[in-house]
Amino acid sequence: MADCRPPSPPSKRMLSQRFDSEGPYRLLHCSSKGDKAGVIQELEKGVEPNLADYDKRTAIHLASCEGCTDVVVLLLEKGADVNSIDRWGRTPLSDARSFGHEEICKILEARGGTDPVGLDSQNPCYEIDYSEVDMDGAALIGEGAYGEVYLVKWRGTEVAAKTIRSSIASNPRVKNTFLKELALWQKLRHPNIVQFLGVLKHSDRLIFLTEFLCNGSLYDILRKRGRLDSQTAVAYALDIARGMNYLHQHKPHAIIHRDLTPRNVLQDEAGHLKVTDFGLSKIAQEKDSYGYKMTGGTGSCKIFRLTESRSISENMNICLDALMTFSDRYMAPEVYRRESYGKSVDVFSFALIVHEMFQGKPSNREEAPEQVADKRAYEDSRPPLSSFLYPEPIKALLRECWHKNPDSRPTFEAIILRLEEIQVNLKTEKGTESCCGCAIL
Numbered sequence: 209m210a211d212c213r214p215p216s217p218p219s220k221r222m223l224s225q226r227f228d229s230e231g232p233y234r235l236l237h238c239s240s241k242g243d244k245a246g247v248i249q250e251l252e253k254g255v256e257p258n259l260a261d262y263d264k265r266t267a268i269h270l271a272s273c274e275g276c277t278d279v280v281v282l283l284l285e286k287g288a289d290v291n292s293i294d295r296w297g298r299t300p301l302s303d304a305r306s307f308g309h310e311e312i313c314k315i316l317e318a319r320g321g322t323d324p325v326g327l328d329s330q331n332p333c334y335e336i337d338y339s340e341v342d343m344d345g346a347a348l349i350g351e352g353a354y355g356e357v358y359l360v361k362w363r364g365t366e367v368a369a370k371t372i373r374s375s376i377a378s379n380p381r382v383k384n385t386f387l388k389e390l391a392l393w394q395k396l397r398h399p400n401i402v403q404f405l406g407v408l409k410h411s412d413r414l415i416f417l418t419e420f421l422c423n424g425s426l427y428d429i430l431r432k433r434g435r436l437d438s439q440t441a442v443a444y445a446l447d448i449a450r451g452m453n454y455l456h457q458h459k460p461h462a463i464i465h466r467d468l469t470p471r472n473v474l475q476d477e478a479g480h481l482k483v484t485d486f487g488l489s490k491i492a493q494e495k496d497s498y499g500y501k502m503t504g505g506t507g508s509c510k511i512f513r514l515t516e517s518r519s520i521s522e523n524m525n526i527c528l529d530a531l532m533t534f535s536d537r538y539m540a541p542e543v544y545r546r547e548s549y550g551k552s553v554d555v556f557s558f559a560l561i562v563h564e565m566f567q568g569k570p571s572n573r574e575e576a577p578e579q580v581a582d583k584r585a586y587e588d589s590r591p592p593l594s595s596f597l598y599p600e601p602i603k604a605l606l607r608e609c610w611h612k613n614p615d616s617r618p619t620f621e622a623i624i625l626r627l628e629e630i631q632v633n634l635k636t637e638k639g640t641e642s643c644c645g646c647a648i649l
């Protein structure tokens with residue numbers, strides 16, 4: 209990827225156009241579109257049949273997902289690995305099964321294809337009968353890119369009901385992917401992860417329930433309270449780091465959030481923070497066959513219409529664009545540049561959230577999120593760390609967490625240890641306050 213970058217920072221659209229016409233990733237594009245002639249052309253040029261994008265998705269994954277039988281057969285003949293595994297542990301057979309392409313399933317099985325995530329698909333989401341939920345008394349508590357969130361009563365308990373817009377849920381393939389992500393979420397249990405409760409059956413809309421967190425999001429808290437004192441900020445940072453460490457240490461595959469923002473961190477009655485919406489961000493960030501999103505215009509209001517006639521990749525991109533505006537601000541440079549990435553993208557976002565807690569607002573708030581992300585990705589710009597607001601150990605930690613080299617960023621396990629030490633020191637030093645009210649560390 210770095211080889212493709214011209215010396216001055218290119219726009220993302222320029223980058224994707226470059227790839228459209230020239231790159232080896234044309235093989236992936238043609239495979240997802242069922243363009244057999246295009247696939248043959250690319251293979252004849254010498255492009256590797258097992259070429260993968262940064263999510264380790266190969267041409268045969270895409271063709272299997274999109275139901276392009278001829279292309280699957282061709283790729284197998286040309287040496288494509290029938291059991292190549294993508295970032296989520298999925299093989300081409302997993303994709304063909306998920307999207308109901310039976311003919312392709314048979315072809316892949318005949319060539320020794322296996323489906324390691326098959327167990328997941330036999331383990332559907334826990335279903336809650338619609339009649340058990342009092343939707344008439346529902347109170348709207350928020351709205352996000354996917355739909356509205358309501359406070360409802362389920363079996364006498366207040367819970368959050370997240371509705372998914374019919375424009376998203378009416379596409380059976382997108383819905384299927386959503387349900388799989390929810391099935392993964394329902395297996396997670398941690399004090400700093402919002403608890404998934406189940407999906408409503410017998411509902412004409414896709415609605416799922418999670419525990420209700422009465423204090424809203426960290427975004428709401430910072431808007432109301434402004435900057436937090438060091439002890440509170442460190443306690444909150446520890447809550448987020450513990451939730452994230454649980455996701456990153458998940459077996460058999462780590463769960464990367466990829467959309468960690470103050471809006472996706474909620475606070476319970478006792479004041480503890482919990483991370484939410486990780487599975488959904490993965491769906492929204494599934495990429496097109498180039499590994500590039502096609503950026504729409506920027507702005508706070510984006511309308512997205514998903515249709516059956518579009519490929520799943522195109523629909524995913526529309527979901528992604530709808531989410532990008534806010535999330536760009538917290539996005540790791542390598543994600544923005546469409547390079548391969550790993551768990552440390554969440555560490556980068558975490559650092560920006562911690563920075564915001566000490567400062568009370570995002571840095572460069574006046575700039576459009578995409579502009580901020582662009583500068584971070586191509587000019588290595590980072591938020592300022594004023595000595596007045598940030599204790600030295602926090603400054604050092606943030607610099608490591610938003611390091612431009614993803615491998616130099618600490619793991620959440622290491623971050624927890626550092627924060628625990630900082631927390632103890634803050635408590636010890638509590639009595640020793642400087643004139644400006646900052647604890648001296």
Ligand SMILES: Nc1ncnc2c1ncn2[C@@H]1O[C@H](COP(=O)(O)OP(=O)(O)OP(=O)(O)O)[C@@H](O)[C@H]1O
Nearest residue numbers: 349350351352353354357368419420421424425471
């Ligand atoms: N479980 C919950 N308990 C209490 N409030 C919630 C809960 N889930 C969401 N909310 C509120 O609803 C708002 C919208 O949530 P939602 O997850 O749909 O979107 P978001 O996270 O704000 O944005 P995006 O969809 O871009 O991630 C949140 O900002 C939060 O204030």
